[in-house]
Amino acid sequence: MGEGYDVDLAVVGSGGAAMSAAITARQAGRSVVMVERDTLGGTCVNVGCVPSKTLLAGAGARHAALTNLFGGVPTSTGGVNLAALVGQKDELVERLRQAKYGDVAAAYGFEVRPGHASFLDEDTLAVDGQPLSAGAYLVATGAEPARPDLRGLDKVDWLTSTTAMEQAELPESLVVIGGGYVGMEQAQLFAHLGAAVTLVGRLAPRAEPELADALRAVFADDGITVAEEHAVAVEPAGDQVVVTTTSARRVSGGRLLVATGRSARTDGLRLAAAGVATDERGFVVVDEHQRTSNPRVYAAGDVSGAPQYVYVAAAGGRVAALNALTDGGGDPTARVDYAGLPTVVFTRPQLASAGLTKAQALEQGYRCDCRVLNLGDVPRALVNHDTRGEVKLVADAATGAVVGVHALADGAGEIMLAATYAIKAKMTVDDVADTWAPYLTMAESLRIVAGLFRNQMPTSCCA
Numbered sequence: 001m002g003e004g005y006d007v008d009l010a011v012v013g014s015g016g017a018a019m020s021a022a023i024t025a026r027q028a029g030r031s032v033v034m035v036e037r038d039t040l041g042g043t044c045v046n047v048g049c050v051p052s053k054t055l056l057a058g059a060g061a062r063h064a065a066l067t068n069l070f071g072g073v074p075t076s077t078g079g080v081n082l083a084a085l086v087g088q089k090d091e092l093v094e095r096l097r098q099a100k101y102g103d104v105a106a107a108y109g110f111e112v113r114p115g116h117a118s119f120l121d122e123d124t125l126a127v128d129g130q131p132l133s134a135g136a137y138l139v140a141t142g143a144e145p146a147r148p149d150l151r152g153l154d155k156v157d158w159l160t161s162t163t164a165m166e167q168a169e170l171p172e173s174l175v176v177i178g179g180g181y182v183g184m185e186q187a188q189l190f191a192h193l194g195a196a197v198t199l200v201g202r203l204a205p206r207a208e209p210e211l212a213d214a215l216r217a218v219f220a221d222d223g224i225t226v227a228e229e230h231a232v233a234v235e236p237a238g239d240q241v242v243v244t245t246t247s248a249r250r251v252s253g254g255r256l257l258v259a260t261g262r263s264a265r266t267d268g269l270r271l272a273a274a275g276v277a278t279d280e281r282g283f284v285v286v287d288e289h290q291r292t293s294n295p296r297v298y299a300a301g302d303v304s305g306a307p308q309y310v311y312v313a314a315a316g317g318r319v320a321a322l323n324a325l326t327d328g329g330g331d332p333t334a335r336v337d338y339a340g341l342p343t344v345v346f347t348r349p350q351l352a353s354a355g356l357t358k359a360q361a362l363e364q365g366y367r368c369d370c371r372v373l374n375l376g377d378v379p380r381a382l383v384n385h386d387t388r389g390e391v392k393l394v395a396d397a398a399t400g401a402v403v404g405v406h407a408l409a410d411g412a413g414e415i416m417l418a419a420t421y422a423i424k425a426k427m428t429v430d431d432v433a434d435t436w437a438p439y440l441t442m443a444e445s446l447r448i449v450a451g452l453f454r455n456q457m458p459t460s461c462c463a
Contacts, residue, residue: 007031009324010125010134012117012269015042016310017140017301019101020317021324022110030325032110033134035117035127041097043142043302044310047162050096051089052185053346055165058085059192060348063222069385080193083168119274122294136296136324139269139276139284140317143262143302148177150258151233156241158234159257161186171195171255175243177231178259179203181345184215186257188347191224198225198251200243201260204345208357208392210372211408215351218388218408227251264303279305289332290320298324309343312336340423344413349389352412354419355404358394369397371456373449375409379461380442384410391415391445393429395453400428402450411442418446429453 008030011018019042022032039046065075105112115128125132145160147153159167161182172195176187179201191197203219203226204212219226229245234256236242241256264283271278277285277293283305290298300316302308315336323332345351361368373391375381381389389412394404405419422432432450437443439462448459 005133005135007033007132008135009033009138009321010035010132010136011138011140012125013042013138013140013142013301013303014040014101014112015140015142015301016044016313017142017317017320018042018138019104020314021138021140021300021321022105023108024318024321025325026108026110028321028325033132034105034110034112035115035125035132036112037114037116039097040112041101042140044313045093045097045100047165049310051093051165052161052189054089054092055085056185056189056192056346056348058088059189062194063192063348080170082170082193086166086168089165116268118268118270119276120270121273122275123296136298137274138317138320138324139266139271139292139297139299139303140301140313140320141265141269141303142313143308144265145258146261146263148258148260150177150231152235153258156234156236156256158241159255161257161259164190164257171253173197173240173253174255174257175200175241175251175253176257176259177201177243178261179205179226179228180259180261181351183257183259184345184347184351186259187224188219188222190257191222192348196223196253198227198243198253200227200229200231200245200251202228204351206357207351207353208406210390210392211351211406214388214390214408215347218347218349221388225251262302262308264305266303281305288335289323290316290336291323291332306336307338307341307343312341340420342413342416342420344416346413349386349408349410350412351408352416353404353406354416355402355423356394357404357406358392361394361396361403366403367397368403369395369400369453371395371449371452373445373452375445377459378409378442378445378448380440380444381409383440386410391449393446393449393453395429400430400453401426402429402432405446407445409442409445415443415446418443422446 009025009032011034014036025032065077068075174195176199187199233244240252242252275294284299286304298320300320301313319334322334342354375389376387381387389408391407402422429450437447
């Protein structure tokens, strides 16, 4: 970097993208200041992945006891102490925030400066009004639950995914608006804890249709009412909240949880003063190198409109730092490779994918060939006495290359690591079918579904 700067890299935010960028810069021997106006750690550890998944694990333990499939091993459950469960979640969050963020910052030797960041101009950032000049800047401020344009919403006390995970008392009934991954997880979380739940919205809108259908059956088994319509209005009615859908259907619950997406957290940053463009949804516009319309300013993570997963944020942060700190002012070259990107929705069973759906593959010009495996043909599911779910493999018909894997299964997320490797390595369905898979694992389903491309006759247990 040129001389005269206070620091080589100034990072706004302290989540996955911010930490990854700061670590990358420090490993290169550069100076870093991280600015955080709120709580250290960003979405994932504080209000996203960590708290939601530990609460889902707790709710899942209760649900497994209630729906025990092994009659010779009786189980029972009592009432739920939600305050105690939330307290256990908070303790985990605090511990991981310190261990994975505070202690890491100290180990790498960069300052985390509390304060509100805003750009004074294209070259200068201010922290609580005090100028901070850097060779390069990274905006990694994340996203927050969006407030939908829904008639009557301002008349009711509604929950977001963040505030829902702070409740001390379990509601008797709950309406969830939104059928995406947050809405599905939150609906099942509260249903498994014992609340009567209604979900309004299209269930799993981006999932393969076969898997979405299977998940609908699971939600029905869980007692979750699903109204696959848009919500158009909400209103209070005594101690209830009533939601009206496009067909004039009215559903009600004691509480309302809105999970209709997330919006970029850029308030107060004064991005326009820095010449940083945003799109029509408010997300920072970046090129494939994470660079904004101001070549001195980069952005990564949820605020940049990238897929909202912490590992994507971390990858973007690393790329941004590598490019921002290029010596000699050359053009940036690093970029995020999204090939085989895995995703997991932590419902029970999990809904997971890697790579392309059939529709995406067709859009990209592939001539697709697909196979769908019912879990009734997976030995692990049979010994679990739970065959709800399916595995779908999407292949390039011309070459046999695996381009997508999708699963609804217990532990589906664990299957996706192997699926990602297969896609990245350009393995064919024959390669996968001929590769060792440990018997009586759910991951074995990947080998079995690949085998369907050359033989759709029934197979023996491990042949």
